[in-house]
Each structure stands twice: as structure tokens, then as C-alpha cells.
Amino acid sequence: MPLDSDADLSGEVPKLFGSRRSQFFAGRRGTVASTISVIVVMAAIVLVVYRAPGAAEFRSYFFNFHKMWISWAGDPAKGISAIGRALFTNIWMFMIGEVLILVLGLSLAWIRISQSPVLLPFRILATVFTDVMRGLPTLLVIFIVGYGLPALELPLVSHLPLAVYGVIALTLNYSAYVSEVIRAGIFSVPNGQLLAARSLGLTHRSTMRRVILPQAVRTVIPPLLNDFISLQKDTALVSTLGAIEIFQAASISQSTLFNGSGLVVASIFFLALTVPMTRFTDYLMARDRTRRLANA
Amino acid sequence: MDDVVLELESVVKRFGDNEVLRGVSLALHRHEVVCLIGASGSGKSTLLRCSNLLENIDGGSITLFGQPLEDKRIDPDQVRRHVGMVFQSFNLFPHLSVLDNVLLGPVYALKRKRADVREEALDLLERIGLRDRADEFPDRLSGGQQQRVAIVRSLAMKPSLLLLDEVTSALDPTLVGEVLDLLTDLAHHGMTMLIATHEMNFARDVSHQVVYLEKGVLVEQGTPEQIFTNPQHEATKKFLERVR
Numbered sequence: 001m002p003l004d005s006d007a008d009l010s011g012e013v014p015k016l017f018g019s020r021r022s023q024f025f026a027g028r029r030g031t032v033a034s035t036i037s038v039i040v041v042m043a044a045i046v047l048v049v050y051r052a053p054g055a056a057e058f059r060s061y062f063f064n065f066h067k068m069w070i071s072w073a074g075d076p077a078k079g080i081s082a083i084g085r086a087l088f089t090n091i092w093m094f095m096i097g098e099v100l101i102l103v104l105g106l107s108l109a110w111i112r113i114s115q116s117p118v119l120l121p122f123r124i125l126a127t128v129f130t131d132v133m134r135g136l137p138t139l140l141v142i143f144i145v146g147y148g149l150p151a152l153e154l155p156l157v158s159h160l161p162l163a164v165y166g167v168i169a170l171t172l173n174y175s176a177y178v179s180e181v182i183r184a185g186i187f188s189v190p191n192g193q194l195l196a197a198r199s200l201g202l203t204h205r206s207t208m209r210r211v212i213l214p215q216a217v218r219t220v221i222p223p224l225l226n227d228f229i230s231l232q233k234d235t236a237l238v239s240t241l242g243a244i245e246i247f248q249a250a251s252i253s254q255s256t257l258f259n260g261s262g263l264v265v266a267s268i269f270f271l272a273l274t275v276p277m278t279r280f281t282d283y284l285m286a287r288d289r290t291r292r293l294a295n296a
Numbered sequence: 297m298d299d300v301v302l303e304l305e306s307v308v309k310r311f312g313d314n315e316v317l318r319g320v321s322l323a324l325h326r327h328e329v330v331c332l333i334g335a336s337g338s339g340k341s342t343l344l345r346c347s348n349l350l351e352n353i354d355g356g357s358i359t360l361f362g363q364p365l366e367d368k369r370i371d372p373d374q375v376r377r378h379v380g381m382v383f384q385s386f387n388l389f390p391h392l393s394v395l396d397n398v399l400l401g402p403v404y405a406l407k408r409k410r411a412d413v414r415e416e417a418l419d420l421l422e423r424i425g426l427r428d429r430a431d432e433f434p435d436r437l438s439g440g441q442q443q444r445v446a447i448v449r450s451l452a453m454k455p456s457l458l459l460l461d462e463v464t465s466a467l468d469p470t471l472v473g474e475v476l477d478l479l480t481d482l483a484h485h486g487m488t489m490l491i492a493t494h495e496m497n498f499a500r501d502v503s504h505q506v507v508y509l510e511k512g513v514l515v516e517q518g519t520p521e522q523i524f525t526n527p528q529h530e531a532t533k534k535f536l537e538r539v540r
Binding site: 190192193195196197198199200201202203206210211214215218 | 348350372373374375376377378379380381383385387388389390391400401404405406446449450453
């Protein structure tokens, strides 16, 4: 075939319009497709819940509104703790946990990236600590702390409320992850920033504080919030120590009432805690992406 | 000589097996402008980075204001407070406004009061015609404006020596002029500068000495007239023919 571009132009003009069918869907395609898929998915769920062989038992086991109310409000006579009260245990566990995790995670990251020879033993310790904590299942750490600290029979630290041991364990476990997230964020700042700051005569410390960390924070926030979402859920693991939190209360109501509606209540409250955070994280990530695209 | 600012003696620098500087000797006097020319990888940037201790040398010695930088008592931060450096890629701090970029060094390295430095910083920005952009962030500025802010950021430290590392190489050709004009202005005001550059006309106009480096060796040094009109070495001639 001769590579003669004039030959193409002299012939027919290329057709750029789509077929009639695609013209009909053009512009509406997105709306039509999403409407159909929503209907199909909803129908499938309803079908399973209403038409499965055990659908009736399933519904009365999980969606008994009266028993949902009992597990929410509690019933002291039957020894059922109120989920409505227990949820504050989860809330303060993760709120205090998040602060402690940030502090410990930042310190670990700081120690691990430091270069001072004085800090060498701490660097080794911090590395071993993060390796161990990232390697152990969260549940195991909760058990070790929750049964270990009381067993030591020390004054004060061996006689704390169960949920406090939970917070300690979660803090140890999660700060290892968070320190890695922070470290990655610090390494994501271009080297030229470090060179420019040091060339102005800023110390390593001021460079970190004024130049590197402020820029690292921006990249670090979405993954950090992700870790916090999973922390919020993992507060449920503290139930294994016997602390009365959402899941523990739900599970007491389940075994007392022989009904799982309390578990649904618990699920609703976990979702109510985590979904806003998830949405917020998504929003931040989308905003960051737009900003990056705008700069590029 | 009393007014020697920077003196390099047989400086050797290696990165692994790669010898980037192979015994370079050079002296820079007060109010003097020296331009380093040579192909990429000839060691120009490394020479600059060794001069403010961003890199440590493997042999020879560097003396700044009569004090050998190899001396254990030397504080690198103290050295850098007197030696400004400007980079090819500007490296402005993107999270700080133009004014805060300029204030960062004086406030956090020199521990001066923000209110005291503010006027100075604004005056410096005035000099480059960017006073009205002081509160904007660097990404709102053109490359040429960013690089001029980067130069001003160094000047705010009142350095005794300014190191410039191919400061126009990342710029759109139309923006090179404004940066070179600023440097020429600084030269006329007596700023001592060591400039790595690919801008031969600028090197010819502004410098007192021109140094040709090739593969980490100082091949030839002389006045701009000597180097550009009558180079003595074959290597220098070839290089100048290629860049012309």
C-alpha cells in the first residue's frame, strides 16, 4: 500500500458518527446502565432474603424489631447490656487510641529515619518493635496485653479496666502500621526539598518539622484514615477480654434471647461509625487527585 | 591572599567506583564571579555540593574563609548559613507562600524575629518585581519567577558566597533572560558567586574567571577572553565548538 496521505483525502470523507443505536444511548448511557444495574442487584438481594428456603427463620432471627429494641436499650433483669451504652466504650477506645497511635507512630517513624549515632539502639528497637507488631495478629496482642499486664500484679498497671488494656494493645499494634505509613509519606517528599532546606542552614530537626513533615502529611492522611477505619472495627476484638463494648453487648443479647437481631444492631452502629470516615477518606483522596492532575 | 573566600586543593570525590572529581584545585576571591563550564557529568554540580558540605570529599581539601571544611569542629549548618545555593529545579517549598519561602531560612536557621525579617524579604521581592505575589504559592508562578524567588530565598540569608547549579537549565528559553539579568545585577553589586552553567554568553559577560571541567578534571582556567577567544587546550576548543 503506498504511503500517500493525499490519496486518502481525495477519496471519501471518513464517517465520524456512531450507529443509530449508539446515538440513542449517547449521553444517556450512564444513567440507563446504572439504573438497570441498581434494580438487578436490589432484586437479587430481596429475592434471596424472601425466597430462600430458610427465609422466614432468617428474618425472624436477624430482623425481630422488638428484640432489636431490647438489645439496643438493654434489659438488666436478663443481664443484657445496652448496645446504646456499650457503643461509647468503642468510641472512647478508638478516639484515645487514635491519638496515642499517632504519637507513638510518629515517634517510631522519627526514630527509624534519624541518622544520629546516639539513637542507634533506639533505631534497632524501633525496627524490631514494628516487625513484631506487624507480624502478630491483633487478637493475639490483645490477649497478651489483656492477660499479661494483670498477671504481673504490678501496682496500678495490673488493675486497669479491661477496655484500657484493649486500647494499649491496639495502640501497640496499630502504631507499627502507622509508623510505616508516615515513613512512606516522608520518603515521598522529593529529595530536592531536603537539599534546599539544608542548604539554607536549617538543622535536620527544623528541616523535618518545617519542610518535610508538612508535605508528608498531605500524602499520608488518606492511608492513615484507612488504618483508623480498621481500628474502629477492631475495637470489637477487645470483647475477647470481656469488656462490654458493642459486639460483646450484642453477643450477650444473642445468647440470652436466642436471637441475632442484636448483631444487626451492632452492625448498624459499626457502619454508622465507619462509613462517614470512609466517605471522608474518599473525598480527601479525590481532592488530592484533582490537585495533582491540576499541577501536572 | 586575604580575600580568598573558597579554595579547593586537589579535591577528589567518588561515588562508589565512579571518580567524579579527580584532583580539582580552584580559588575564588571576594567579589569574584567564577563560571564552571563543561558537559553534563563533568563534575560541576558535585564541585558545588562539596563546597557547602552537601557532599563530603574523599581527598584533598576545601577551605572556606580560611577554615578547612574537613575539620571536625566545623558545623555544616553553620557553613550553609553563609553559603547560599540555588538549584536547577528551584526546589521552592510548595506548602509555603512566596514570602514564607524567603523567611524560612532567616527565621528558623538564623533565629531572627519574623517581624524583623519581613520588611527585608519584601524589599528583596520588590527587587525582582514580585512583591505583590508575596502571599501566593510557588505553583502559581512561572518557572522564571520561581527561580528568581529561589535566588532571593538564598539572598535573604545574606550569604558571603552564592553557589548556582545550572539555574536556567530547567527553564523555558523565553524565561532564561530574567534569571540571568538578576544574576548579572548581583554580580555588579559584588556578590561572590560560583556558577555552573551552560549559558556561554552569560559566562563570557559576567565572570572574572571561567573554568572548563571535563570528566572531573580541571582542564583549563582563565579570563573569559582567554577561554572563549583563545582556548589553549584541544578539549576546551572542542567543547566550545560543540556548544556554539
